[in-house]
Amino acid sequence: MRHEKQLAEYAGMIETALDRLLPLEGRKQDSVMEAMRYSVLGGGKRLRGAFVLEFCRISGGEPVTALPYACALEMVHAYSLIHDDLPCMDNDDMRRGKPSCHRAFGEATALLAGDGLLNRAFEVAVSREAADSLPAETVLRLIRELSGAAGVFGMIGGQCMDLAYDGRVPDLATLDDLIALKTGALIRVACRMGCVAGGADETRIAAADTFGACLGRAFQIRDDMLDVEGDAAVLGKATHADERQGKTTYPALIGMDACRREVNRLTGEAVAALEGFDEREFLTELAWSLANRLK
Amino acid sequence: MRHEKQLAEYAGMIETALDRLLPLEGRKQDSVMEAMRYSVLGGGKRLRGAFVLEFCRISGGEPVTALPYACALEMVHAYSLIHDDLPCMDNDDMRRGKPSCHRAFGEATALLAGDGLLNRAFEVAVSREAADSLPAETVLRLIRELSGAAGVFGMIGGQCMDLAYDGRVPDLATLDDLIALKTGALIRVACRMGCVAGGADETRIAAADTFGACLGRAFQIRDDMLDVEGDAAVLGKATHADERQGKTTYPALIGMDACRREVNRLTGEAVAALEGFDEREFLTELAWSLANRLK
Numbered sequence: 001m002r003h004e005k006q007l008a009e010y011a012g013m014i015e016t017a018l019d020r021l022l023p024l025e026g027r028k029q030d031s032v033m034e035a036m037r038y039s040v041l042g043g044g045k046r047l048r049g050a051f052v053l054e055f056c057r058i059s060g061g062e063p064v065t066a067l068p069y070a071c072a073l074e075m076v077h078a079y080s081l082i083h084d085d086l087p088c089m090d091n092d093d094m095r096r097g098k099p100s101c102h103r104a105f106g107e108a109t110a111l112l113a114g115d116g117l118l119n120r121a122f123e124v125a126v127s128r129e130a131a132d133s134l135p136a137e138t139v140l141r142l143i144r145e146l147s148g149a150a151g152v153f154g155m156i157g158g159q160c161m162d163l164a165y166d167g168r169v170p171d172l173a174t175l176d177d178l179i180a181l182k183t184g185a186l187i188r189v190a191c192r193m194g195c196v197a198g199g200a201d202e203t204r205i206a207a208a209d210t211f212g213a214c215l216g217r218a219f220q221i222r223d224d225m226l227d228v229e230g231d232a233a234v235l236g237k238a239t240h241a242d243e244r245q246g247k248t249t250y251p252a253l254i255g256m257d258a259c260r261r262e263v264n265r266l267t268g269e270a271v272a273a274l275e276g277f278d279e280r281e282f283l284t285e286l287a288w289s290l291a292n293r294l295k
Numbered sequence: 296m297r298h299e300k301q302l303a304e305y306a307g308m309i310e311t312a313l314d315r316l317l318p319l320e321g322r323k324q325d326s327v328m329e330a331m332r333y334s335v336l337g338g339g340k341r342l343r344g345a346f347v348l349e350f351c352r353i354s355g356g357e358p359v360t361a362l363p364y365a366c367a368l369e370m371v372h373a374y375s376l377i378h379d380d381l382p383c384m385d386n387d388d389m390r391r392g393k394p395s396c397h398r399a400f401g402e403a404t405a406l407l408a409g410d411g412l413l414n415r416a417f418e419v420a421v422s423r424e425a426a427d428s429l430p431a432e433t434v435l436r437l438i439r440e441l442s443g444a445a446g447v448f449g450m451i452g453g454q455c456m457d458l459a460y461d462g463r464v465p466d467l468a469t470l471d472d473l474i475a476l477k478t479g480a481l482i483r484v485a486c487r488m489g490c491v492a493g494g495a496d497e498t499r500i501a502a503a504d505t506f507g508a509c510l511g512r513a514f515q516i517r518d519d520m521l522d523v524e525g526d527a528a529v530l531g532k533a534t535h536a537d538e539r540q541g542k543t544t545y546p547a548l549i550g551m552d553a554c555r556r557e558v559n560r561l562t563g564e565a566v567a568a569l570e571g572f573d574e575r576e577f578l579t580e581l582a583w584s585l586a587n588r589l590k
Contacts, residue, residue: 027452028455028456028459028460029447029448029451029452029453029455029456029459029476031455031458031459032447032451032452032455032458033447036447079410083406083407083410086406088401088402088403088406089403089406106383107383108383108384108458109455109458111378111381111383111384111406112378112451112454112455112458114410115374115378115409115410115413115451116446116447116451118410118413118414119413119442119445119446119447119451120442120446120447122417122438122442123439123442123443123446126435126438126439126442127439128439131435136431136432136434136435137431139431139435140421140426140431140434140435143417143421143438144418144421144422147414147415147417147418147421148418150414151411151414151415151418152324152327152328152331152411152414152415153324156324156327156407156410156411156414157322157324157327159407160323160324160326160327160404160407161323161324163326163327163403163404163407164323164324164326165323181324
């Protein structure tokens with residue numbers, strides 16, 4: 001499928017840029033940089049970064065202009081995973097088929113690596129390299145979008161809700177709220193930032209936001225489904241983990257059939273939101289492939 | 296002394312602004328915001344914030360223009376203390392005479408509170424309220440300064456060095472390097488950011504940087520001295536903690552007499568760097584009071 005080639009190309013751009021933006025310097029501080037590189041390089045679908053680049057492109061911008069912001073977003077995503085995996089949070093030993101950051105580098109270094117990646121995201125976003133090819137007001141808007149989505153009124157707020165409910169939310173509406181923050185905020189902002197970098201108007205930014213919001217929710221429902229019906233070998237992680245931990249999930253609340261219908265409905269809604277963009281083949285194909293993914 | 300009144304006034308401005316910038320919203324996510332407020336409000340000398348405001352003023356700006364950046368810096372400082380106190384780091388139960396954040400709110404919430412404060416610092420720095428009263432290029436420069444000083448090539452790099460040496464650095468030069476990053480980076484950048492917000496030229500920014508670098512080192516040496524000769528009741532924390540933990544400190548490396556001389560020498564050098572500023576009474580008085588402080 002064509003979208004896979006394009007996604008691989010975007011992932012390659014992001015990987016190369018991340019490698020350059022996280023340099024080892026042969027100094028005593030390298031251990032934290034090694035842990036940062038371990039967690040952000042060489043893994044993941046790079047969905048968030050790809051959304052930044054593609055929405056920039058279909059808004060009329062050069063994807064390369066948005067590349068530092070795609071990297072910044074991937075750094076924020078990676079930091080959130082490192083801290084989520086820590087013993088005081090989810091206490092996960094494995095991540096993407098390899099030992100989680102704190103298992104590989106120790107808790108203290110993992111803590112600092114997460115901090116370092118969050119901070120580095122803003123360093124990169126405001127760097128001369130990133131900022132000099134865009135109007136200053138656009139750069140400020142991008143940092144405003146990123147920091148708002150990642151913070152206590154966005155992703156961190158979702159992590160905090162998760163903690164407050166200890167994985168046991170009372171109902172569907174609450175689960176939707178939690179997921180909208182914890183998973184949705186970064187996916188939405190990826191789409192928004194791409195548009196901002198590409199010079200889209202507010203109507204298109206709002207459409208991209210709807211795409212991201214629907215896709216984010218569909219993504220999480222599919223994730224929950226795979227924990228029930230997926231193949232551990234294909235997934236690279238144990239299944240039925242949610243059940244074991246007694247976590248409230250979409251299948252637990254509405255059943256697998258309704259999950260399947262909901263993923264399809266949300267993906268349709270996401271794709272429909274793209275109407276105002278001329279070039280929507282890649283995002284349409286990608287959205288449906290995510291709806292039907294096996295890992 | 297006059298400087299105490301001025302410092303209290305700056306601290307009051309910062310406290311009021313921080314209170315407003317960290318709103319409770321009556322939602323499930325409030326627990327992390329409560330932990331953030333617990334750690335950043337109602338305590339500390341507000342030295343970093345005061346440097347931002349005063350350097351802005353003596354550079355010809357309105358201190359209130361720099362207030363969001365003073366708050367952002369205090370948030371970064373508070374986050375670093377929360378994460379430093381965690382069990383996997385220094386495992387400190389007390390901070391400023393009250394239970395440390397993780398003792399009061401649990402480890403997971405403390406972790407997120409630290410993340411939330413770091414992220415919130417950038418949200419505030421780029422907010423309309425902060426950004427609209429300064430040229431966009433100045434705002435970008437301020438965020439560049441802040442993120443650079445706080446990150447892996449600044450403060451986090453220092454924390455990482457500390458970890459790598461496990462508090463046992465081999466010699467004075469290494470301790471100087473470590474302190475310059477771990478403690479010095481934020482104090483230096485406070486002075487720099489004040490100048491940038493106030494519209495100072497590069498010569499004055501460099502002078503403020505020298506002031507901050509000298510003062511930061513003097514501050515740490517005095518801190519180490521107080522752990523040896525201070526009064527636990529006045530300090531609000533146990534003394535001889537460094538010795539018990541076998542940490543390499545300035546008194547351990549050069550002795551108390553040389554420490555005293557070095558604090559005086561560095562403070563003199565800091566004050567001399569201010570020559571290019573017309574109004575330097577407050578900073579001069581403050582620098583000498585820090586050199587002789589009992590807590």
